[in-house]
Amino acid sequence: MTPQADPSGLPRIAVLSLGGTITTPAERPDGARPPLTAADLVSAIPELATVADVRPVVAGARMSADLRATDIAEVARWIDGARRDGIDGVVVTQGTDTLEESAYLLDLLSPGDTPVVVTGAMRNPGRPGSDGQANLLAAVRTAAHPGAVGLGVLVVLDDVVHLARAVRKTHTTATGAFVSTPGPIGSVVEDRVRLGLRPTRRSPVYVWPEQVRPAAVPLVQHCFDDDDRLLRSVGDSGADGLVLAVLGAGHVGARLLPVIDDLVARMPVVMASRTGSGDLNRISAGYPGSERDLLGRGVVSAGALDPLKARILLMSHLTAGAPLPTLAAAYEQASG
Numbered sequence: 001m002t003p004q005a006d007p008s009g010l011p012r013i014a015v016l017s018l019g020g021t022i023t024t025p026a027e028r029p030d031g032a033r034p035p036l037t038a039a040d041l042v043s044a045i046p047e048l049a050t051v052a053d054v055r056p057v058v059a060g061a062r063m064s065a066d067l068r069a070t071d072i073a074e075v076a077r078w079i080d081g082a083r084r085d086g087i088d089g090v091v092v093t094q095g096t097d098t099l100e101e102s103a104y105l106l107d108l109l110s111p112g113d114t115p116v117v118v119t120g121a122m123r124n125p126g127r128p129g130s131d132g133q134a135n136l137l138a139a140v141r142t143a144a145h146p147g148a149v150g151l152g153v154l155v156v157l158d159d160v161v162h163l164a165r166a167v168r169k170t171h172t173t174a175t176g177a178f179v180s181t182p183g184p185i186g187s188v189v190e191d192r193v194r195l196g197l198r199p200t201r202r203s204p205v206y207v208w209p210e211q212v213r214p215a216a217v218p219l220v221q222h223c224f225d226d227d228d229r230l231l232r233s234v235g236d237s238g239a240d241g242l243v244l245a246v247l248g249a250g251h252v253g254a255r256l257l258p259v260i261d262d263l264v265a266r267m268p269v270v271m272a273s274r275t276g277s278g279d280l281n282r283i284s285a286g287y288p289g290s291e292r293d294l295l296g297r298g299v300v301s302a303g304a305l306d307p308l309k310a311r312i313l314l315m316s317h318l319t320a321g322a323p324l325p326t327l328a329a330a331y332e333q334a335s336g
């Protein structure tokens with residue numbers, strides 16, 4: 001699609017749909033449930049025409065569990081092309097289950113300052129109180145707002161504006177399921193977008209070669225009284241790297257240290273806190289299995305990234321072929 005200048009002077013915003021609950025209508029009497037297209041989503045909200053010149057694009061019709069990293073890399077390439085052609089902003093609609101990961105991957109693969117906003121719906125369009133239309137309208141308003149330029153990928157649901165790198169899905173069904181640490185950066189009220197905070201740095205940006213196989217990066221969570229069996233299996237699994245969700249501010253049981261040493265010798269091993277928020281410590285404790293001990297053994301700290309985001313960054317770094325010695329600095333930059 002080549003965006004042409006809109007004579008109305010409204011910003012040109014592409015709405016790219018990938019599938020998910022926002023495109024899943026209630027079952028018809030014949031049992032069929034044909035997914036809604038981006039054009040269906042847009043035409044259901046007449047108010048959108050007063051906000052932007054909206055260009056609907058169908059990029060897929062899948063639940064978010066079936067989205068792959070290569071799909072998101074393709075979306076990033078499409079956005080880059082549209083950006084060069086002069087689009088003013090892009091809204092991506094998708095399922096919410098993996099949105100915190102795919103939006104972050106899009107953030108890491110998106111060069112340029114054009115606003116990109118990801119949204120979805122917690123309730124499908126056939127249900128009372130469905131949130132898809134309100135979310136799409138708020139997302140388009142945000143993508144059309146001059147203050148959204150240069151912020152990296154944003155996530156807008158429930159009238160709240162989040163940085164993709166900070167947002168997590170924290171509830172199975174609530175419309176307010178998406179929460180950010182340290183907090184959201186803005187909100188949408190009636191026709192106004194309020195962007196009260198700006199990040200001090202952008203996420204690192206990676207370029208993935210076309211047709212590349214994304215790096216295989218398992219995420220293993222360390223639990224109370226677990227043993228090293230699962231971690232041992234990673235060594236010969238063909239994994240390119242590992243994210244270990246560690247306890248608290250950067251701790252593991254000393255029983256895991258031999259296998260961690262073995263894995264560090266074979267692949268990049270990154271630790272991220274299983275608490276899901278806050279920075280890992282670096283200097284506070286030095287006992288075996290503490291943050292200082294793990295860093296000394298060559299484990300890389302994910303800083304303030306939660307385990308899911310840490311995995312997306314490691315996957316991006318390895319797939320892009322970025323040098324391993326720059327990995328720690330990439331996590332530092334990503335931590336804001």
Ligand code: ASP
Nearest residue numbers: 020021063064095096097
């Ligand atoms: N299972 C759906 C998906 O993630 C849920 C949703 O869209 O909210 O695709």
